[in-house]
Amino acid sequence: MVMNNRKHGIFAVTDEAISLAYINDKKSDAITIKNALSTVFQQMRVAGNRERTIESYQYIFNQFLDITQLKYVEDITVKSIYDYLDALEVARETKLIRLKSIKAVLSKFHNNGWIKEKFWSGIQIKIDKKVKKGTTEEEIMKLIEIIDQSSFIDYRDTVAVLTMYKTGIRIRTLGELQEHHIDFDKMCLNLDGSIMKNHKYLKLPIDDKLSSMLKRLIQLNNGIRSYYETKNTNVFITQNGLTMNKSNSSNNAISKQLNKYSKRFGLDNINAHALRRAYAKNLLNKGASVPLISKALGHSDIAVTTQYLDLDVDEVARDLMDFM
The missing domain is CATH 1.10.443.10 (Intergrase catalytic core)
Known part of the structure; x- marks a missing residue:
């Protein structure tokens, strides 16, 4: 076994370091959320999306990352989205807007093949829609x-x-x-x-x-x-x-x-x-x-x-x- 051939003294590698190396190796082929966002925003610009739309998505997703502290696309889950929404101290209408933006970006992740299933589709925020009147x-x-x-x-x-x-x-x-x-x-x-x-x-x-x-x-x-x-x-x-x-x-x-x-x-x-x-x-x-x-x-x-x-x-x- 490898453990029997481990060096000792100043050349020794601790179990913690070996474990960390294993984790890093596991993530070596995983795409980071920041790289994914960079690619998606580039695609949106080429497709003709307005810069203000891209800036809005960028602001909301960066807020999502700040709250959840996620790094890799594969780490995004239903729970992490709910944790993000729960942490927002805003009106439900605003939460709904943020959720729609998160879903829109995740759908682009899905289209690029980075996420297999649209697990976020079942996340909903119910609000009472206020009817906006037209000017007479x-x-x-x-x-x-x-x-x-x-x-x-x-x-x-x-x-x-x-x-x-x-x-x-x-x-x-x-x-x-x-x-x-x-x-x-x-x-x-x-x-x-x-x-x-x-x-x-x-x-x-x-x-x-x-x-x-x-x-x-x-x-x-x-x-x-x-x-x-x-x-x-x-x-x-x-x-x-x-x-x-x-x-x-x-x-x-x-x-x-x-x-x-x-x-x-x-x-x-x-x-x-x-x-x-x-x-x-x-x-x-x-x-x-x-x-x-x-x-x-x-x-x-x-x-x-x-x-x-x-x-x-x-x-x-x-x-x-x-x-x-």
Whole structure:
């Protein structure tokens, strides 16, 4: 046996060291979580995922590693995920978001062959879903009447509100909208995949009023950029002629302005998401089908669209009567 040939004295190897060597040898072909994450994030960048999405996954998974102190992919278990979730001192809604991110990354580990079974699929967090209401047309018109459109900021915000309400585009897409995305001859927005969340091209119509206001805003933008010597072709810019979106956030100057208006004028439902939902509900009221509305919103899942529509149970019952 090997134990009988062990050297003694200064050349001796302790049982603890032998045991440690055995453990290290066992892990020699195992992939570390950090290396796995590096590969996955590289794959996501090549696939065209937004950097802010990758940064979010990275933040959450690093938090997972800090709490669980895991090193290797094969060490991740159902228990370690529950330990992570249990250690978070956040609302259940936030825990659900973190869990979804953990699952998304682990699924990519699975796709790369580093994990054989999707053991995390059974982990659930139940929360009571709060229905988010859309802004009413009355609230929108009230806001537009109250805003003093004599200044650049107020005029820009008015055009932003109408653009979101009449096209349903996201606040981040609004911040990245360029002049070449507007076809004034054909009266539509041509939104390429680079500014869309789902990276798919979308064409949305605009009416005469919005078209005229967008033209006026572009004229004002040219004066602002000329004064501050800034160069960009964004439709919605700051008062200093700069672009609004930040790389690490979907928030921008207009989003902050909407929050300010909501508090100042006592309008509880003035925000970008509420305007987007108002657009969806307005289409539904005019007879548009749910699949068409889903396409207009750029949703990949029609179930998300139905949540946006927030159909009242009595309203559903009345509509169903037409098919009896």
